[in-house]
Amino acid sequence: MTDVVKSYPPSQKGGDPVVAIDGVSIEVEHGDVYGIIGYSGAGKSTLVRLVNGLEKATSGSIVVNGTEITSLKERSMRTVRGDIGMIFQQFNLFNSKTVAKNVAYPLEVAGRPAAEITARVTEMLAFVGLSDKAKNYPDQLSGGQKQRVGIARALATSPSLLLADEATSALDPETTSEVLSLLDRVNRELGVTIILITHEMDVIRSLATKVAVMDGGRIVERGDVFDVFSRPQNPASARFVSTVVQGVPSPVEVQTLRTRHDGRIVTFSFRDGNNSQAQVFLDLAATGIRFELVYGGINDIRGRAFGHLTLALQGEYAAIDAALARIGSYSEVTEVH
Amino acid sequence: MEKLLDLLPQLGEAAWETLYIVAASLVFGGIAGLLIGLGLYVTRPGSILENRVAFTVINVLVNIFRPIPFIIFIAAIQPLARLVLGTGIGNGALIFAISIGAAFGISRIVEQNLLTVSPGVIEAARAAGAGPLYIVRTVLLPEALGPLILGYTFVLVVLVDMTAVGGYIGGGGIGNFAIQYGYRQFNPIVTWAAVLVVIVFVQLIQFFGNALARKIMRR
Ligand SMILES: Nc1ncnc2c1ncn2[C@@H]1O[C@H](COP(=O)(O)OP(=O)(O)O)[C@@H](O)[C@H]1O
Numbered sequence: 001m002t003d004v005v006k007s008y009p010p011s012q013k014g015g016d017p018v019v020a021i022d023g024v025s026i027e028v029e030h031g032d033v034y035g036i037i038g039y040s041g042a043g044k045s046t047l048v049r050l051v052n053g054l055e056k057a058t059s060g061s062i063v064v065n066g067t068e069i070t071s072l073k074e075r076s077m078r079t080v081r082g083d084i085g086m087i088f089q090q091f092n093l094f095n096s097k098t099v100a101k102n103v104a105y106p107l108e109v110a111g112r113p114a115a116e117i118t119a120r121v122t123e124m125l126a127f128v129g130l131s132d133k134a135k136n137y138p139d140q141l142s143g144g145q146k147q148r149v150g151i152a153r154a155l156a157t158s159p160s161l162l163l164a165d166e167a168t169s170a171l172d173p174e175t176t177s178e179v180l181s182l183l184d185r186v187n188r189e190l191g192v193t194i195i196l197i198t199h200e201m202d203v204i205r206s207l208a209t210k211v212a213v214m215d216g217g218r219i220v221e222r223g224d225v226f227d228v229f230s231r232p233q234n235p236a237s238a239r240f241v242s243t244v245v246q247g248v249p250s251p252v253e254v255q256t257l258r259t260r261h262d263g264r265i266v267t268f269s270f271r272d273g274n275n276s277q278a279q280v281f282l283d284l285a286a287t288g289i290r291f292e293l294v295y296g297g298i299n300d301i302r303g304r305a306f307g308h309l310t311l312a313l314q315g316e317y318a319a320i321d322a323a324l325a326r327i328g329s330y331s332e333v334t335e336v337h
Numbered sequence: 338m339e340k341l342l343d344l345l346p347q348l349g350e351a352a353w354e355t356l357y358i359v360a361a362s363l364v365f366g367g368i369a370g371l372l373i374g375l376g377l378y379v380t381r382p383g384s385i386l387e388n389r390v391a392f393t394v395i396n397v398l399v400n401i402f403r404p405i406p407f408i409i410f411i412a413a414i415q416p417l418a419r420l421v422l423g424t425g426i427g428n429g430a431l432i433f434a435i436s437i438g439a440a441f442g443i444s445r446i447v448e449q450n451l452l453t454v455s456p457g458v459i460e461a462a463r464a465a466g467a468g469p470l471y472i473v474r475t476v477l478l479p480e481a482l483g484p485l486i487l488g489y490t491f492v493l494v495v496l497v498d499m500t501a502v503g504g505y506i507g508g509g510g511i512g513n514f515a516i517q518y519g520y521r522q523f524n525p526i527v528t529w530a531a532v533l534v535v536i537v538f539v540q541l542i543q544f545f546g547n548a549l550a551r552k553i554m555r556r
């Protein structure tokens with residue numbers, strides 16, 4: 001997407017148009033699991049609906065698999081949609097059709113021969129582990145099973161791109177991780193690119209390779225998931241990160257910590273690539289400082305670790321200063337006052 | 338009572354007439370109402386064939402014709418019946434009037450039932466690349482089928498009601514029977530026999546309509 005704007009007509013006459021997407025440029029590469037996170041109303045759904053042409057951009061350019069779609073007529077747009085799967089928060093299964101018929105639907109739309117449809121439906125239901133439910137109706141399934149049918153339906157035509165709009169937001173935590181690991185298989189085994197819309201940072205953490213943070217119709221921060229999690233630059237990003245990562249204690253939390261622990265409170269921040277954590281503890285121990293872990297933790301993002309450990313240090317003031325200076329030369333140290 | 342026994346052949350004839358007038362009106366009016374209702378649904382703002390002008394035109398037409406009391410409508414439409422059928426009286430003209438008169442009301446019922454289909458389901462079909470008419474045929478109508486059957490069950494009962502004024506333009510049916518042999522001859526027993534037949538009709542319609550809808554909705 002390049003400089004994409006989407007505005008809706010004003011809700012009442014004479015009002016201002018609603019600018020849902022306010023100049024967004026973003027590039028999703030083949031094989032990415034690109035997470036897009038933001039609060040409700042940030043414009044995430046609108047953004048993803050622009051990709052398969054369910055909404056038309058007001059201005060800007062959108063290229064999908066080499067095709068500029070903003071100038072396409074509705075009829076040609078339908079062909080492009082055949083190569084883009086979509087799953088939804090409310091699953092949106094056809095209640096009047098069996099599970100097998102739901103999965104068959106995009107293939108029927110594409111006019112595939114009956115024999116091919118039957119074979120593909122069987123294959124997809126096996127992939128999502130619902131072969132035994134082929135003849136059931138959606139209202140006989142649990143939420144997790146419904147979403148797995150949704151995934152099978154979205155992938156029936158072997159699309160190269162899957163759009164997931166809050167795909168796990170209606171599910172309980174256990175079912176969420178089940179669906180997330182299925183999506184992970186979709187990406188790894190089938191090589192499908194995924195654009196993952198969510199308001200839950202945990203979903204980004206467990207699945208995404210890249211992330212963009214949306215706020216007020218704009219992308220306010222983007223990058224590798226690891227980078228955004230370990231060093232969020234934007235306040236909105238930092239708030240999202242803090243929902244899943246215990247970082248530096250807030251002033252209120254520091255107050256509480258002080259009532260329970262004596263000594264100086266210092267936060268050590270770690271990012272992977274160096275094993276400085278062991279060195280920090282060695283250096284503290286060598287100077288005879290008593291230390292106690294009071295806050296924080298180490299997080300793992302797709303095999304890379306980072307975190308913030310806040311310690312209460314007790315000992316001679318000068319000795320602590322010397323130790324902190326020494327540690328500060330190879331690690332990030334913040335004393336909390 | 339004896340009088341009623343004498344009139345049994347006429348009562349049977351009238352019941353039969355009501356049945357076929359209702360059936361024919363259901364076919365013509367039901368299809369016309371379905372089409373108008375679909376038109377309202379697909380052209381409304383935000384729908385799959387959104388079209389402000391078409392929606393407004395259909396909407397206004399429905400609003401104009403639907404509230405006309407049927408006994409007036411039947412007279413008002415008579416010249417058109419003469420033009421189309423060559424006659425303004427009899428069961429043919431009655432079916433003609435009921436079909437048109439009911440179509441507008443039916444279109445609202447159809448529209449309301451179609452609106453019960455979740456927009457998300459329509460969106461899923463669009464995302465799969467389906468076009469508007471394909472969506473109507475493969476998703477919209479199947480998804481709304483249960484409520485539509487209940488809607489048409491209600492319509493059938495209304496159609497039975499509409500046939501009752503058939504005698505007004507020389508048509509037959511139970512209503513005509515009740516007025517001609519019951520009311521005009523001061524014979525309440527005959528009138529009540531007609532009422533009984535109508536009650537049986539309505540109960541049967543309700544029973545089968547509900548059963549069918551239950552089967553379709555699998556609950
Ligand atoms: N069809 C529409 N008409 C008018 N405004 C809309 C429409 N769809 C979305 N919006 C507005 O656009 C903004 C972004 O909405 P949305 O993309 O649904 O956000 P999100 O998915 O991040 O919650 C909101 O302010 C919403 O009210």
Ligand SMILES: [Mg+2]
Nearest residue numbers: 044045046166
């Ligand atoms: Mg949304």
